[in-house]
Amino acid sequence: xxxxxxxxxxxxxxxxxxxxPEKTLIDEIIDAARWTPSxxxxxPWNVTVVRGETLRRFKEESTRLAMSGAPSEPxxxxxxxxxxxxxxxxxxxxxxTLSSLSIARDDREGRNAFYLRMAELFxxxxxxxxxxxxxxxxxxxxxxxxxxxxxxxxxxxxxxVGSCIMAAAVRYPxxxxxxxxxxxxxxxxxxxxxxxxxxxxxxxxxxRVRVEKDEIVRWVD
Ligand SMILES: Cc1cc2nc3c(=O)[nH]c(=O)nc-3n(C[C@H](O)[C@H](O)[C@H](O)COP(=O)(O)O)c2cc1C
Numbered sequence: 001x002x003x004x005x006x007x008x009x010x011x012x013x014x015x016x017x018x019x020x021p022e023k024t025l026i027d028e029i030i031d032a033a034r035w036t037p038s039x040x041x042x043x044p045w046n047v048t049v050v051r052g053e054t055l056r057r058f059k060e061e062s063t064r065l066a067m068s069g070a071p072s073e074p075x076x077x078x079x080x081x082x083x084x085x086x087x088x089x090x091x092x093x094x095x096x097t098l099s100s101l102s103i104a105r106d107d108r109e110g111r112n113a114f115y116l117r118m119a120e121l122f123x124x125x126x127x128x129x130x131x132x133x134x135x136x137x138x139x140x141x142x143x144x145x146x147x148x149x150x151x152x153x154x155x156x157x158x159x160x161v162g163s164c165i166m167a168a169a170v171r172y173p174x175x176x177x178x179x180x181x182x183x184x185x186x187x188x189x190x191x192x193x194x195x196x197x198x199x200x201x202x203x204x205x206x207x208r209v210r211v212e213k214d215e216i217v218r219w220v221d
Pocket of ligand 1: 011118165167168190208
């Protein structure tokens with residue numbers, strides 16, 4: 001797979017098979033992702049790989065918290081106000097995801113079941129948690145962490161491992177600190193669910209969209 005193909009065919013996977021990728025494979029992917037560029041080569045990312053019994057407990061507790069209606073308290077807050085064009089795109093991917101699973105807009109039960117499946121990380125057998133130290137300047141460290149995550153997802157894709165970057169995975173950082181031994185001095189940025197793609201599931205094949213080039217590019221000669 002060349003790089004263009006990798007970039008164009010990677011997609012967020014929202015249902016995984018039970019088979020876990022080998023530890024050595026995940027290790028190889030993370031090893032290569034270390035070569036992500038960062039501001040001043042600061043390499044601010046810390047990576048926690050969670051599998052097995054600890055991941056099972058995390059999914060169980062996250063589901064319990066989600067069902068209890070516990071407020072989500074991520075270390076990186078969700079935006080309160082978005083430009084309307086961004087909000088529309090956010091809503092659009094939500095609609096596409098639910099409709100691929102034949103969940104109607106007014107089907108509250110169906111939607112709740114989907115959100116609970118999200119708390120279970122869509123069945124992913126591996127969760128990679130990326131965190132940065134709190135004393136870092138947030139803007140650049142977040143940019144670096146984002147670049148690291150993208151490299152990780154592309155490398156995983158090349159190795160046949162599906163991924164989903166998940167803000168929803170880090171809704172309860174207190175639970176993560178407790179189960180994964182992540183320090184109070186670190187800001188938990190995002191989780192990346194990893195595993196083999198369930199190819200039969202329509203949630204992994206619906207059509208994705210991007211805005212046209214002309215809407216985002218300004219050439220100045
Ligand atoms: C920072 C970040 C957080 C995300 N959080 C979630 C999430 O919590 N749940 C989810 O289903 N998808 C999540 N996504 C996936 C996006 O919805 C997805 O990248 C976007 O719709 C583009 O689709 P694609 O990745 O399939 O190309 C997240 C992506 C990013 C970059």
